[in-house]
Amino acid sequence: MFKQLTLFLLIFSGILSSQVISEELIKSHLFALSSDLMEGRKAGTIGIEKAAIYIEKEFERIGLGWFGGMNSYRQNFEERGLSLFNIVGYLEGKSKKNEIVVISAHYDHLGIKKGGDEEDVIFNGANDNASGVTAVLALAEHFSNQNNNERSLLFVAFTAEEMGLLGSNYFGKQINSKNIIAGINIEMIGKESPFGPKTAWITGFDRSDFGRIIQQNLIGSDYKVFPDPYVNFNLFFRSDNASLAKLGVPSHTFSTSPMDKDLDYHKVSDEAKTLDLFTISETIKAIAAGVKSIISGADSPTRVSISEN
Numbered sequence: 001m002f003k004q005l006t007l008f009l010l011i012f013s014g015i016l017s018s019q020v021i022s023e024e025l026i027k028s029h030l031f032a033l034s035s036d037l038m039e040g041r042k043a044g045t046i047g048i049e050k051a052a053i054y055i056e057k058e059f060e061r062i063g064l065g066w067f068g069g070m071n072s073y074r075q076n077f078e079e080r081g082l083s084l085f086n087i088v089g090y091l092e093g094k095s096k097k098n099e100i101v102v103i104s105a106h107y108d109h110l111g112i113k114k115g116g117d118e119e120d121v122i123f124n125g126a127n128d129n130a131s132g133v134t135a136v137l138a139l140a141e142h143f144s145n146q147n148n149n150e151r152s153l154l155f156v157a158f159t160a161e162e163m164g165l166l167g168s169n170y171f172g173k174q175i176n177s178k179n180i181i182a183g184i185n186i187e188m189i190g191k192e193s194p195f196g197p198k199t200a201w202i203t204g205f206d207r208s209d210f211g212r213i214i215q216q217n218l219i220g221s222d223y224k225v226f227p228d229p230y231v232n233f234n235l236f237f238r239s240d241n242a243s244l245a246k247l248g249v250p251s252h253t254f255s256t257s258p259m260d261k262d263l264d265y266h267k268v269s270d271e272a273k274t275l276d277l278f279t280i281s282e283t284i285k286a287i288a289a290g291v292k293s294i295i296s297g298a299d300s301p302t303r304v305s306i307s308e309n
């Protein structure tokens with residue numbers, strides 16, 4: 001009787017957890033974060049404050065805690081005369097709480113176009129990077145519901161990426177990088193990848209065995225990840241993963257972006273309605289499955305060593 005009940009609960013909770021990453025939830029995060037109300041989420045503006053409040057409310061609803069000595073989700077700092085902050089939510093590990101996996105995306109974007117005479121002057125940044133923040137929120141809810149992460153998880157929305165990785169650089173200075181087992185950064189997952197449906201690419205693929213661990217964990221699924229095809233764009237160093245990678249952390253960015261032919265990139269036309277919800281939700285599910293063995297402690301990716309480039 002009890003065995004049957006346990007089995008029933010296991011199956012039931014399995015179904016529930018996969019329902020967490022639903023297109024409906026993803027759509028609501030994506031449209032909220034890229035709405036005109038957020039005014040393009042430029043770091044240091046009122047618009048980004050609205051996005052921050054949205055993320056904090058979600059972290060609270062999901063049940064994330066504050067990290068270390070922090071007394072809120074906000075990690076405040078001053079730079080370039082601006083008051084800036086990352087948003088950090090913590091899910092303590094069951095048996096390896098001092099081993100931390102960071103799951104991140106930048107939540108800032110370019111703000112409002114100056115001197116534009118077009119009707120639309122707001123850089124909504126739906127793909128860049130409301131889609132990544134949507135992934136962080138959905139993954140936070142997924143792993144919180146799963147309630148079986150052996151390692152601790154830090155869900156981080158980085159600020160001021162567009163100003164030169166300011167938020168992630170500050171974050172890197174505040175933590176002991178030796179405790180960070182891996183960095184999972186997510187950027188622009190709203191358009192179908194150049195490799196086709198149900199695929200993504202990972203930056204810095206050969207700099208650690210992180211990518212190969214993900215590929216291994218996705219065997220048997222119909223989703224595939226590939227090395228970054230845009231080697232000449234130097235993307236490994238152009239997103240927040242780089243701030244942790246410079247400290248030796250195997251920290252990589254997932255993306256589906258068709259970088260060479262995305263006409264909305266850094267344009268006011270980067271709006272939620274141009275994105276593909278199927279690509280976003282399948283990619284988030286694939287990341288959840290792909291990083292499983294890293295979160296359980298079964299796999300620890302090799303460290304990264306960087307001289308500069």
Ligand SMILES: [Zn+2]
Nearest residue numbers: 106128129187
């Ligand atoms: Zn970006």
